[in-house]
Amino acid sequence: MKEADQPQGKKKKKVIKHRVAMPEQDPEVRIRNFDEVPLGYTPEQAQAEARRCLQCKKPKCIDGCPVAVDIPGFVDLVAEGKFVEAARRIKQTNCLPAICGRVCPQETQCEAQCILGKKHDPAAIGRLERFAADYEREQGLVELPPKAPPTGKKVAVVGSGPAGLTVAGDLILLGHDVTIFEAFHKPGGVLMYGIPEFRLPKRIVEEEVDYLRRLGVRIELNQVIGKSITLDELFDEEGFDAVFIGVGAGLPRFMNVPGENLGGVYSASEYLTRANLMKAFAFPDYDTPIVCGRHVCVIGGGNVAMDAARTARRLGAEEVTILYRRSRQEMPARAEEIHHAEEEGIVFRLLCSPIEYTGDERGMVRQVRCQQMELGPPDESGRRRPVPIPGATFTLDTDLVIVAIGSGANPLLTQQAPGIKLNRWGYIAADQRGRTSRRAVWAGGDIVTGSATVILAMGAGKTAARDIHHYLSNPDAPWVEEPSAQEVASSET
Amino acid sequence: MARILAKSELAPKIHEIVVEAPRIARKALPGHFVVVMPDEHGERIPLTIADFDRHQGTITLVMMVVGASTLKLSRLEVGQSFYALIGPLGKPSEVEAAGTVVMVAGGVGAAPVYPIARAFYELGDRVITIQGARSRELLFWTDRLAAVSHRHIITTDDGSFGRKGLVTDPLREVLEEDRDKAIGCVYAIGPAVMMKFCARTTEPFGVKTVVSLNSIMVDGTGMCGGCRVDVGGQTLFTCVDGPEFDGHRVDWDLLISRQNIYHEQEACSLEKYLQQFQGEHAT
Numbered sequence: 001m002k003e004a005d006q007p008q009g010k011k012k013k014k015v016i017k018h019r020v021a022m023p024e025q026d027p028e029v030r031i032r033n034f035d036e037v038p039l040g041y042t043p044e045q046a047q048a049e050a051r052r053c054l055q056c057k058k059p060k061c062i063d064g065c066p067v068a069v070d071i072p073g074f075v076d077l078v079a080e081g082k083f084v085e086a087a088r089r090i091k092q093t094n095c096l097p098a099i100c101g102r103v104c105p106q107e108t109q110c111e112a113q114c115i116l117g118k119k120h121d122p123a124a125i126g127r128l129e130r131f132a133a134d135y136e137r138e139q140g141l142v143e144l145p146p147k148a149p150p151t152g153k154k155v156a157v158v159g160s161g162p163a164g165l166t167v168a169g170d171l172i173l174l175g176h177d178v179t180i181f182e183a184f185h186k187p188g189g190v191l192m193y194g195i196p197e198f199r200l201p202k203r204i205v206e207e208e209v210d211y212l213r214r215l216g217v218r219i220e221l222n223q224v225i226g227k228s229i230t231l232d233e234l235f236d237e238e239g240f241d242a243v244f245i246g247v248g249a250g251l252p253r254f255m256n257v258p259g260e261n262l263g264g265v266y267s268a269s270e271y272l273t274r275a276n277l278m279k280a281f282a283f284p285d286y287d288t289p290i291v292c293g294r295h296v297c298v299i300g301g302g303n304v305a306m307d308a309a310r311t312a313r314r315l316g317a318e319e320v321t322i323l324y325r326r327s328r329q330e331m332p333a334r335a336e337e338i339h340h341a342e343e344e345g346i347v348f349r350l351l352c353s354p355i356e357y358t359g360d361e362r363g364m365v366r367q368v369r370c371q372q373m374e375l376g377p378p379d380e381s382g383r384r385r386p387v388p389i390p391g392a393t394f395t396l397d398t399d400l401v402i403v404a405i406g407s408g409a410n411p412l413l414t415q416q417a418p419g420i421k422l423n424r425w426g427y428i429a430a431d432q433r434g435r436t437s438r439r440a441v442w443a444g445g446d447i448v449t450g451s452a453t454v455i456l457a458m459g460a461g462k463t464a465a466r467d468i469h470h471y472l473s474n475p476d477a478p479w480v481e482e483p484s485a486q487e488v489a490s491s492e493t
Numbered sequence: 494m495a496r497i498l499a500k501s502e503l504a505p506k507i508h509e510i511v512v513e514a515p516r517i518a519r520k521a522l523p524g525h526f527v528v529v530m531p532d533e534h535g536e537r538i539p540l541t542i543a544d545f546d547r548h549q550g551t552i553t554l555v556m557m558v559v560g561a562s563t564l565k566l567s568r569l570e571v572g573q574s575f576y577a578l579i580g581p582l583g584k585p586s587e588v589e590a591a592g593t594v595v596m597v598a599g600g601v602g603a604a605p606v607y608p609i610a611r612a613f614y615e616l617g618d619r620v621i622t623i624q625g626a627r628s629r630e631l632l633f634w635t636d637r638l639a640a641v642s643h644r645h646i647i648t649t650d651d652g653s654f655g656r657k658g659l660v661t662d663p664l665r666e667v668l669e670e671d672r673d674k675a676i677g678c679v680y681a682i683g684p685a686v687m688m689k690f691c692a693r694t695t696e697p698f699g700v701k702t703v704v705s706l707n708s709i710m711v712d713g714t715g716m717c718g719g720c721r722v723d724v725g726g727q728t729l730f731t732c733v734d735g736p737e738f739d740g741h742r743v744d745w746d747l748l749i750s751r752q753n754i755y756h757e758q759e760a761c762s763l764e765k766y767l768q769q770f771q772g773e774h775a776t
């Protein structure tokens with residue numbers, strides 16, 4: 001260890017190289033159920049892991065966190081066995097710790113900055129966050145934090161995904177009157193319909209939403225803003241003083257190859273919504289059906305592709321193959337998700353892309369023909385572009401295809417919302433604080449950035465909430481748009 | 494909200510439900526649809542709005558029992574509420590003066606046709622309605638449709654009421670009679686096969702033909718793509734790009750095969766529900 005890397009704590013700590021392993025369900029068992037895969041730390045395991053933290057004087061991990069959780073602070077509390085205090089410390093800046101502890105890509109955020117990680121395993125910050133939040137909840141020790149006196153200001157939050165829940169959680173504590181409008185029949189957005197039960201149990205989402213309800217957040221379900229109520233009406237008739245739009249991306253992408261409309265070819269969004277939100281995995285106890293394939297192909301290499309593949313496995317598929325057009329190195333999925341998928345026997349066929357589906361007489365998909373690729377020079381994303389190898393194709397038998405190649409901007413709300421500028425991809429143009437081109441309207445999450453992560457959406461929600469509060473405290477100040485985060489980034493390069 | 498105020502069985506397995514939905518009623522236009530769920534275990538079912546009363550804050554839905562969720566819907570009593578009701582969804586009908594319009598309603602399609610026929614009627618167009626059903630007992634809303642039509646032709650497959658035969662026979666005759674080309678547009682709403690053959694009938698006459706598709710959906714807001722249809726070689730979503738499309742450009746065989754994806758599962762879930770229901774009521 002170099003001098004500069006050393007913690008400036010009271011006494012020099014003995015470095016423990018490896019993190020405490022978290023127990024998991026055995027792959028052979030878990031592919032037959034929808035229960036959560038990692039089982040969580042015991043208090044002893046959590047304390048042992050927390051003691052590995054070097055308690056750096058200038059902690060870098062906080063910089064890696066989009067919502068700036070006091071990581072060394074809560075980890076130290078875990079080490080001391082003060083688990084409830086640890087949970088409350090996290091909640092000072094993150095109202096959804098049980099969710100973030102499970103689905104954040106810590107390895108590219110807080111844990112990527114951890115000094116321990118330079119030579120050894122970084123501190124398992126995500127696991128500790130999950131432990132603290134679960135402990136507080138499971139012990140029934142969740143307390144409502146104090147709220148500021150009512151301001152009399154009304155805020156509408158459109159969409160109850162991670163961005164919307166964060167905005168609501170922050171503004172309710174500041175004394176504002178907050179109502180969330182959700183189009184589906186359950187709150188939670190992608191946390192409910194997208195992320196599978198085995199990665200994020202729905203009761204945890206329900207309990208985190210319930211926490212917001214107890215704080216006083218109203219949730220109106222089955223309301224499609226832009227249809228049942230327009231943005232104008234939120235201001236003019238419902239009397240809201242500010243509106244935050246966090247509706248997610250929400251428009252499935254397809255590849256437009258022949259046969260893509262055959263039965264048994266799903267967008268990942270439809271497949272996962274049927275399985276998760278509508279609980280098709282429990283059909284016929286639940287009425288919503290789903291095609292259960294034996295030979296399943298999942299197109300794409302992101303987290304959603306891993307979720308879809310692992311769901312198909314649990315729904316009884318004999319063989320699940322992920323078809324990805326680049327190589328392993330470019331796969332956008334988290335390492336942990338890829339690892340879990342591999343453990344569950346998911347087959348990866350890299351450097352190939354479907355070019356045609358063929359079906360049977362009933363119009364159900366039966367085969368997929370694929371084009372083999374090789375990597376050419378880098379494209380605008382910086383990743384090497386896949387280029388077809390002339391004449392190199394192969395065919396696979398399949399009876400279920402899930403297209404998981406990302407989402408575009410759903411225009412349902414924006415086309416009914418005059419005065420809100422969109423960028424050239426149809427996403428809402430918002431400045432660094434989340435302000436849109438329309439006064440008193442903010443936006444954040446995937447409807448601004450395109451498909452990203454839960455925590456980035458929460459980060460955007462946090463930033464917007466801060467600015468909404470500032471605006472509501474000085475409502476007569478001019479509505480000035482600052483450059484967008486994107487513009488700032490490009491001007492810096 | 495979503496409380497049932499009135500219900501009646503219009504014909505075997507066809508139910509009319511009037512539901513309290515002030516926000517939806519205020520925005521509803523002919524052609525819009527809603528998504529309903531009977532209970533927490535239910536499927537999300539798209540239903541075209543059959544009528545609406547802005548003043549009373551109600552909408553009227555007409556649904557046919559085909560699976561477990563529609564059966565559960567039909568069994569909800571006055572005073573109970575749907576578990577979920579969202580809308581109005583989709584694009585409304587383009588109701589513009591067309592001279593003469595022909596409204597073809599097949600089976601349960603009489604319900605979605607009604608508000609569109611009324612809108613054209615109130616606009617001053619001449620409305621010719623052709624209403625068909627398999628047999629007399631399956632006909633409903635004949636009086637309502639007659640009240641907004643200048644001519645009302647009824648057909649039944651078995652000849653038990655009106656003309657014996659299919660709706661396409663009078664449709665062809667009406668088009669052939671139309672020597673001065675007064676018919677600006679044909680609407681055809683009903684089972685996919687009926688709409689397909691209506692579109693095929695009107696095509697040689699070159700008359701604009703609008704159909705309202707009943708694709709399988711989940712969210713109804715453009716998020717899942719389950720309702721995708723091929724219209725003129727382009728993939729569109731019924732829920733946000735429709736539900737009304739140019740009938741001459743729809744790939745009907747694709748639509749019909751996509752409607753049948755869950756045929757076996759639907760039968761299985763209905764059977765399971767019926768067993769459970771009978772079990773509960775046997776004691």
